[in-house]
Amino acid sequence: MTRKDRTEGIYSRREVLDESERRKFYQIQLKDLLSYAYRYSEDVKKRFDRAQFDVEKFKELSDLKHIPILKKKELIFLQSMGPRLGGLLTKDLGELRRIFLSPGPIFDPEDRSEDYWGWSESFYAAGFRPGDLAQITFNYHMNPAGLMFEEPLKTLNCAVIPAGPGNTNNQLDIMQKLRVTGYVGTPSYLMHLAQKGEEKGLNLRKELYLEVAFVTGEKFSEKMRTTIEKKFDLIMRQGYGTADVGCIGYECFQKNGLHVANRCFVEICHPDTGIPLKDGDVGEIVVTAFNKTYPLIRLATGDLSYIDREPCACGRTSPRLGNIVGRVDTTARIKGMFVYPHQVEQVLASFEEVKRWQIEVTNPGGIDEMILSIEASSFKREDELLHSFREKIKIRPLLKVLAPGSLPPQIRLIEDKRKWD
Numbered sequence: 400m401t402r403k404d405r406t407e408g409i410y411s412r413r414e415v416l417d418e419s420e421r422r423k424f425y426q427i428q429l430k431d432l433l434s435y436a437y438r439y440s441e442d443v444k445k446r447f448d449r450a451q452f453d454v455e456k457f458k459e460l461s462d463l464k465h466i467p468i469l470k471k472k473e474l475i476f477l478q479s480m481g482p483r484l485g486g487l488l489t490k491d492l493g494e495l496r497r498i499f500l501s502p503g504p505i506f507d508p509e510d511r512s513e514d515y516w517g518w519s520e521s522f523y524a525a526g527f528r529p530g531d532l533a534q535i536t537f538n539y540h541m542n543p544a545g546l547m548f549e550e551p552l553k554t555l556n557c558a559v560i561p562a563g564p565g566n567t568n569n570q571l572d573i574m575q576k577l578r579v580t581g582y583v584g585t586p587s588y589l590m591h592l593a594q595k596g597e598e599k600g601l602n603l604r605k606e607l608y609l610e611v612a613f614v615t616g617e618k619f620s621e622k623m624r625t626t627i628e629k630k631f632d633l634i635m636r637q638g639y640g641t642a643d644v645g646c647i648g649y650e651c652f653q654k655n656g657l658h659v660a661n662r663c664f665v666e667i668c669h670p671d672t673g674i675p676l677k678d679g680d681v682g683e684i685v686v687t688a689f690n691k692t693y694p695l696i697r698l699a700t701g702d703l704s705y706i707d708r709e710p711c712a713c714g715r716t717s718p719r720l721g722n723i724v725g726r727v728d729t730t731a732r733i734k735g736m737f738v739y740p741h742q743v744e745q746v747l748a749s750f751e752e753v754k755r756w757q758i759e760v761t762n763p764g765g766i767d768e769m770i771l772s773i774e775a776s777s778f779k780r781e782d783e784l785l786h787s788f789r790e791k792i793k794i795r796p797l798l799k800v801l802a803p804g805s806l807p808p809q810i811r812l813i814e815d816k817r818k819w820d
């Protein structure tokens with residue numbers, strides 16, 4: 400059987416707008432959304448009025464920064480503030496299609512429009528094509544994931560097996576009997592399927608027919624991707640989004656970051672002030688999806704990334720998120736500087752002898768102190784490490800070298816032990 404070409408083409412013309420067309424597109428979409436939301440969402444009206452933000456004066460994309468960011472955590476409280484999810488919705492609940500519940504708890508409304516969560520271009524970029532048979536291993540109960548990922552497959556004329564999570568032997572059996580071509584789920588579960596399949600003596604490349612996998616929900620290494628792709632002989636690409644807004648970004652065949660989805664406007668902002676940062680700087684992903692039913696304007700996702708505008712060989716012109724490098728809540732601000740776990744990883748990458756590490760922050764006498772503990776059997780490059788740490792992170796830590804196995808098995812990479820009382 401000849402394989403489909405899964406590497407070429409685009410789903411929509413919006414993916415290849417040139418720079419000025421794209422700016423215009425964002426301006427029109429945002430202006431339209433802000434005016435509508437101000438008129439029909441009680442919460443948006445309150446928020447804009449409080450910030451003295453005048454929708455009529457919105458002209459440039461940079462005007463958006465005058466609207467305060469909305470932290471995801473705030474949704475829990477706001478949604479309980481009255482009808483229409485505390486005025487966040489512009490419709491009554493009965494006018495929607497479904498309402499899901501995610502941890503928080505946060506309600507996730509879905510209206511009756513086609514491809515509400517906006518994953519179609521993402522699935523196309525991942526390599527899904529009409530006629531695919533896809534097995535969805537995400538949860539279908541309460542949580543939006545399962546049904547959220549069915550929508551794009553319907554749009555792309557694919558068939559779906561709503562398998563849900565778990566029951567690995569059964570999943571493998573279905574994949575084999577029905578010659579399933581597409582996988583939708585977490586990368587770790589796909590790896591688990593590979594291991595279970597191999598244990599059963601299944602030839603994953605010959606007795607299974609997977610050609611494409613869409614994964615999300617977890618970080619994974621390039622090594623893991625290569626391993627999975629080789630084991631099954633498939634293409635694995637990831638999408639990025641949240642249960643509040645749906646699709647935010649996705650990988651193309653070139654796998655060099657996440658193209659920002661054409662259904663939303665993304666800013667990278669300082670986590671405290673909400674002020675947009677310049678391209679390349681790491682900050683919080685702040686998203687405004689063009690969604691008039693549930694207009695979450697400038698939603699701060701808690702995820703950290705940076706913007707890359709280098710052209711992509713796939714021809715898509717949307718900016719890319721350089722990858723999700725961490726979470727705002729695992730980040731500490733030490734002596735006024737944000738310290739991100741991924742920066743520490745980068746510094747330590749050139750010290751192979753360091754097996755594990757942890758940073759502890761304390762503030763004896765009200766002054767921040769940072770202790771970097773590393774596990775290494777013998778370590779002689781202390782000065783070099785401290786130097787490169789200070790170059791990259793701008794702070795000099797106290798260094799503790801520990802014997803391997805000294806750190807507890809489960810640790811927070813940056814442990815904030817400061818006290819302010």
Ligand SMILES: [Zn+2]
Nearest residue numbers: 651653711713
């Ligand atoms: Zn691309």
